[in-house]
Amino acid sequence: MKLVKSLAISFAGLLLLSVLTANVQAITLTFLTLDPIPAVAAAGDEVVFNGKLTDINGNALVGKTIRIDEERATGPNTLATAVTDENGMFSTSWMADLDNPTKDRNMSISATFAGDEQYNAARSGRVGMKVAIQTMSVSINFDKQFYFSGDRATFTIKFASPRGEAFDPEVLRGIFDGLTVTLERQEGGHYIFKTPPLVPPTHTLQIVAEKHGYKVFTNAVTIDVFTRQALPGVKLDFAWSPEQVLQGVPVTFTLAFTDSNNIVAPFVNYDIAIRKGSEVVLELKNQQTTDGKAKHQHTFADGGKYIVSVKINGIGQAPDLIPVRLSSDFNIDVIKSTAFAVKVKALQKGDTMRVVFRNPMLAPTGVYAMSLNFEDPNKVIIRAPSGWTVRTVERTIKIETGDSPLEPGKNLRLSVKVDGTVDSFDWGAMDGKGTVLKSGTAKVRVIRS
Structure with a gap:
């Protein structure tokens, strides 16, 4: 009987151990x-x-x-x-x-x-x-640069994410001169506010915007309001550059308008014209400034005496343009191109020839390259000046420099050895961009021994 019980207990123990072993093996890392x-x-x-x-x-x-x-x-x-x-x-x-x-x-x-x-x-x-909490991208703009008594201003406010995606704030407040106002929604992230009639001297609009995930935005902009003057006056400051006006070279005219107190007059309507005798070379009507300044560029095709006329028609913005009648004339002397053209002289004595390039004082730029054309360049030897190089391309001898140009008012002398007598040669002078400044034919003056 004891043997049977022992066998039963042993069998049960083995069965339990088998189950535990099976469970342990089933758990996988x-x-x-x-x-x-x-x-x-x-x-x-x-x-x-x-x-x-x-x-x-x-x-x-x-x-x-x-x-x-x-x-x-x-x-x-x-x-x-x-x-x-x-x-x-x-x-x-x-x-x-x-x-x-x-x-x-x-x-x-x-x-x-x-x-x-x-x-x-x-x-x-x-x-x-x-x-991270984001920072709103907010722009606040107004429709005019200056306002006068009685004008109305329109503010435009736009909201966007740092990536430029427009959105509407969850909380939005506008405060104009200390009073809460309503901002009119136009589209996603776009609002406007229109003021009542303005009075001098200043008005301030404050914007407060909140949106989950963004820092609270608060900022204020202030506009200036000026009193209208019953008898406005305008002064014109007129200048041109370069002061020495050359034929074929662009000249810039600068206009600056101020009132009688030397305060910038931002909005000025004017005409500008250029005349040579009875001929109208340029005429621009109803030009309008927004900051009291203007520039015009013109290139004079011919030399001679010209008159630049500026006529002020009014100040202010339409429909509130205030008529003003003021005309000013300015005399301009344009120097002819012959006064600043490159010149060449050549002398020959025996087998030696001296060629002189002259860049006049009034020349607009330096000379970076020169060309000389001879019937037989193989019979010509040119010694390069300091800072210049000499090379021959077919019948043309080129003298060039990169950093030692022939400046205005200077001469460049070339020493040339020739085989025989040279009557004349063609030449050209170029600027740093390779543009031909002047070309021609030089006659060689022969000096007999």
Whole structure:
């Protein structure tokens, strides 16, 4: 009887040990990874979490639930869940948000597999991310640069994200001269405010805007309002550059308008004309300034005496243009091109010829290259001046420099050895861009011994 009981107990023990062994063998170690995520996100951004779950041998685990957890002092905060596919991969997303609308949210995030009867639990490594408070991009503009008594101003306010995406604030207040006003919505992120009639001297519009995920925006702009003058006066300051006006060279005329107190008169309507005798060379009517300044450029095709006339028609903005009648004439002497053209002289004595290039004092630029054409350049030898090089291309001898040009008012002398007598040669002078400044034919003066 004792033997039977002992056998029964032994059999039961073996059965229990077998079950425990089977259970231990069924628990398999797992490995969970979480791909990198952006280090910084903005509230409202979609953050995507990807990763993979395998056993210790690298075999994919299919259909397992994965949690994306944010670690907190009070315990994990689950942001999203996903289920692994046939490759053990998972993908899910979370809309980034802030805990506190006044400060950034610094997060430590990991992926977690809770485990089951067959597989051990696993957790990925931690990754850090900050959900940052954004700064609104806000523009506040007004429709005029200057306002006068009785004018109305229109302010335009636009809101956008740092990426330029327009949005409407959740809270928006406008305060004009200390009083709360309504901002009229035009479209997404676009508002306007129209003032009542203005009085001098200044008016201020303050904007306060709030939106979740953004810093509170507050700013104010101030506009100046001027008193209208019953008898306006305008003064004209007229100048031109360069002061020495040359034929064929652009000249810039500068106009500056001020009132009788030397304060800039921003809005001026005027005509400008250029005449040579009875001939009208240029005529521009109803020109309008917005900042009291204007520029016009003109190139005189011929030399001689010219008159530039400026006639002021009025000041202010339509429909409030105030008529003003003021005309001014300015005399301009334009120097003819012959006064600043490159000149060449050549003398020959025996087998030596001296060629002199002259760049006049009034020349607009330096000479960087010269060309000489001879019937037979092989019978001509030119010694290069310091800083210049000499080369022959077919029948043309070229003398060039990169940094030692023939400046206005200077001469360049060339010493030339020739075989025989030279009656004349063609020549050209070029600027630094290769543009021909002057060309011609030089007659050689022969000096007999």
